Amino acid sequence: xxxxxxxxxxxxxxxxxxxxxxxxxxxxxxxxxxxxxxxxxxxxxxxxxxxxxxxxxxxxxxxxxxxxxxxxxxxxxxxxxxxxxxxxxxxxxxxxxxxxxxxxxxxxxxxxxxxxxxxxxxxxxxxxxxxxxxxxxxxx
Amino acid sequence: xxxxxxxxxxxxxxxxxxxxxxxxxxxxxxxxxxxxxxxxxxxxxxxxxxxxxxxxxxxxxxxxxxxxxxxxxxxxxxxxxxxxxxxxxxxxxxxxxxxxxxxxxxxxxxxxxxxxxxxxxxxxxxxxxxxxxxxxxxxx
Numbered sequence: 001x002x003x004x005x006x007x008x009x010x011x012x013x014x015x016x017x018x019x020x021x022x023x024x025x026x027x028x029x030x031x032x033x034x035x036x037x038x039x040x041x042x043x044x045x046x047x048x049x050x051x052x053x054x055x056x057x058x059x060x061x062x063x064x065x066x067x068x069x070x071x072x073x074x075x076x077x078x079x080x081x082x083x084x085x086x087x088x089x090x091x092x093x094x095x096x097x098x099x100x101x102x103x104x105x106x107x108x109x110x111x112x113x114x115x116x117x118x119x120x121x122x123x124x125x126x127x128x129x130x131x132x133x134x135x136x137x138x139x140x
Numbered sequence: 141x142x143x144x145x146x147x148x149x150x151x152x153x154x155x156x157x158x159x160x161x162x163x164x165x166x167x168x169x170x171x172x173x174x175x176x177x178x179x180x181x182x183x184x185x186x187x188x189x190x191x192x193x194x195x196x197x198x199x200x201x202x203x204x205x206x207x208x209x210x211x212x213x214x215x216x217x218x219x220x221x222x223x224x225x226x227x228x229x230x231x232x233x234x235x236x237x238x239x240x241x242x243x244x245x246x247x248x249x250x251x252x253x254x255x256x257x258x259x260x261x262x263x264x265x266x267x268x269x270x271x272x273x274x275x276x277x278x279x280x
Binding site: 007008009010012013015017023026027029030031032033052053054073074075076077078079080082094097099118123124125126128 | 147148149150152153155157163166167169170171172173192193194213214215216217218219220222234237239258263264265266268
């Protein structure tokens with residue numbers, strides 16, 4: 001049986017970049033894998049693409065979360081995402097422990113995954129994401 | 141046979157913190173795993189401990205790499221580390237592609253691993269580490 005206190009593996013690391021097209025080759029080189037086709041997440045104000053376990057985030061404009069992050073810090077590591085098989089249980093666990101959830105209810109993220117963010121004010125300044133992948137089909 | 145252009149999995153994410161003892165519980169909670177015993181790396185000017193795939197880095201003083209990072213940015217994601225089974229081959233691949241290596245020759249890192257860093261000036265501002273665990277077979 002799944003335990004919510006089990007080790008959560010890393011799912012990906014988010015990197016804020018000025019341009020997907022301008023940095024794709026570099027991060028493909030680092031990850032040793034070709035970038036996925038870019039995907040626009042209007043609600044989050046970003047275009048994203050994955051090079052292996054790196055998620056590149058390009059802001060849709062300067063007045064977005066990632067746009068402001070870039071103005072403040074330049075290109076940099078933006079968030080770290082853990083993979084879970086029960087995102088509601090993990091969110092309940094973290095909230096019960098006193099952390100502040102940006103998304104008390106999971107929402108739709110990149111690649112059709114269910115995601116939720118924990119507020120950096122409650123995690124020592126580090127933006128944390130939880131990710132639940134769609135269920136694998138029992139039979140292929 | 142191992143290919144240097146294969147996908148490199150994430151090994152860990154480094155987080156600069158003011159105090160290991162002051163933040164261990166928080167990151168244990170996030171990672172769902174107890175912290176490893178702290179280890180001092182004099183040459184790198186840090187004390188480190190691992191909570192699952194998170195490496196917490198506490199500077200040994202303000203005039204260290206991590207000490208200066210903390211003064212500039214506060215607690216934040218510091219680097220991302222990829223795991224490789226042939227660190228020399230990966231370094232040669234990245235150098236041939238024009239990246240600047242901080243460590244052209246791997247050195248001893250935390251947990252007895254062989255590690256090498258790539259300069260953020262050549263990786264779009266992101267500090268990248270390569271890690272080879274001991275006794276990793278070259279051919280799988």
